[in-house]
Each structure stands twice: as structure tokens, then as C-alpha cells.
Amino acid sequence: MKRAMTPEEFFYHVFESLRRLGPGCTGATWKAWSYLLPVDAQILDMGCGTGAQTRDLAGLSAGTIPAVDTHQPFLDTITAWADREGMSERVRTVNPSMDDLPFETDSSISSGPKVTSGMSNTTIPGQS
Template identity: 35%
Template sequence: MSNKNKTIHEFDFNLICEYFSNVERQGPGSPEVTVKALGFIDNLTPQSRIADIGCGTGGQTMTLAQNVSGQITGLDLFPDFINIFNRNAHTLGLSDRVNGIVGSMIETLPFGKESLDLIWSEGAIYNIGFERGLNEWKQYLKKNGYIAVSEASWFTEERPAEIYDFWMANYPEIDTIPNKVAQVQNAGYVPVATFTIPENCWTEHYFAPCCRIQEMFLKKHAGNQTVEELIAGQRHEMELYHKYKEFYGYVFYIGKKI
């Protein structure tokens, strides 16, 4: 298998964790986009309970906590991410109401039924699948609770074979925006808002920080073929985005549980 076709799920998880621990965000996004999405959500109070599923090191979670009251729990599969998450919360003086825990979104979540006011997930729901995540996570939301996720989506009905093949190999659930909105509604939510995240969420807030650490990472693991393939895959993804960004991107989907 060439490194251009190898998905990130086939790499050593420890290396993935080490690589992404060096950047603030583990996927496209920005503080401005997090705040914009939060603006569509009503009725959050100091008593609200919020879960950020697939939180990574918590770049977006800390922005959430700085813009809304309530208790926030971040959940991620990687213990090293959660260690950084909790350290960041402490540094920012947020640890009294922001806590990170290790857990898998694939398994039963450690929250009570109908206990959450808001479920958040930026660029991470693909790990369980958009439709499955919407349906399974709904049980943890109170009536009229919100879900807010960003998800890879097609902007056009047709797209070049190269980028189509890339996404079919990496995430075949990618779909058009109208189809994704229909999935939100079919899962039992009222679609509240949908918007495309700007290009700088990819270039400035994701690709640029990754580029700054790649040479360092290659030198640290000199001769490690797995690392070389990981970096080659990341660079290939960046090249494809610059070439085909008019055909796809991340879209925020916000729904309210009926």
C-alpha cells in the first residue's frame, strides 16, 4: 500500500498521538468558528452540562469554556491528549469546571441518559460515523438539548476522481450538505444552523502548525518508515486540499433534540 492511500487509522496510535500533541488543534477549526457555532445555542446556564467528544488536547474546548458557563467534560481516546487538556484547563484557571477524561466514543459514553445540555464535537464524529454518532449520542441529551459537530462534506454534486477516491478511502460517509442536514433531521433533531468553516481554519489553524513540526518530527524519528509515511500522508492531504478546496470542506451542523 502506498503512503498516499494509507489512512491515518492504519498508523501506530502512539506516533499519531505524539505528532498531534505538538499542535493546538488536531483538525481544521478556529476560535472564531467555535464562538460562531456557540452563538446558535440557547439557554446555557452555570448549571448546564456540556460534553466535548473527541476533544483532543482541548483547543476548541478551552474556547467553549471561555465563552459559556457550565460544567464541561472533554472525552478522548488518548491519555496523553487528556493530560495536555487538563494541564491547559489548569493554566487557564478553568479546572474547577472543565475536566478531561479518557474514553472511547465507540463505546457507551460515561454520561447519564438525558443528562447533557450540549454535545460538542469538532472534526471528530467521523471516528464513529456521522449518522451513528447523531443517533447514539441523542440518548445523553435532555429534551431541547443541542448537538454541534463539524463534519467533512461535499460542496458539489460532482467532484474530480482524485479527491473522490481519497475521501472514499478515508471516510466514505462524506456526503453533500443537504444530505447531511437530512440525516440530522432523521436522527430526531431540528436542524438549527449549518455553515461552512472558512479556508483559514485549514490553512492557518491546522496545516501551518503541522508544517512547523514535521521536519522536527522526521529528525526525531529518523529512519522510521512509519513516521515517514505518516508525514507523507499529512502532506498529501494538504496538497489535495489546496487543489480541490472548492469541492469539499468542513461544515458545522447544529441540531436541537426534539
């Protein structure tokens, strides 16, 4: 008999095949980029998912992009893309907690994960 998926396994199963896992679009990323940084900046993409925003940033920037997520299959998707597109020198994947990053950057991009990081410490379903 096949074992039922845990809620975490189900979440990743549903989202692994999607290109963009959060809000935003290429145009919004480009517009935000145009206001912010020099062309060779190091940009941290936190909660990068399967790398839609990472790919957009790699097309805009000549800098390096550490792509951070805690789900290794998402990072494997980005690594495969970077290898295929010749971007592996500039795009690297990292799998730490967003609260314990092993480096400093010029700027970071996050479409939600950092905003909600730690909410479980203050919001408990069913309690006020």
C-alpha cells in the first residue's frame, strides 16, 4: 500500500512543476531592478523556488546571484538551468535557513518568504 504524503510533501509536489511560485512578473522585477543597483551587484534571491525571478535577474544583471531555498529539488531545477544556459559561474544555489545566511549581499529580492518567516512564533491557528 502506498504511503500518504505528508502536508509538506504534498505542498512541494503541487508546486515543483510551476515556473513562478509567488507574486510578481518579469516586468515588475525589471522595473524594481532599474531603480536599485549597479549592473554587477550581488543579489540574494531568498525563497527562490524554481528560479523564475533568478532567471529574470540573471538576464538583467552582470553580477552574481545566490538563489536560496530550503527545498533542494527547487534548487536542482535552478542548477540545471544555470548549467544549460552557461550561467553557473554567476548563479549558485544555497540551502540554508533564511535566518542563518552564510554571506552578505548588496541587496535581496523576496516575494514573500522572508515576510512570513517567523510568523508561526506569533500566529497560531485557532488561537487569538
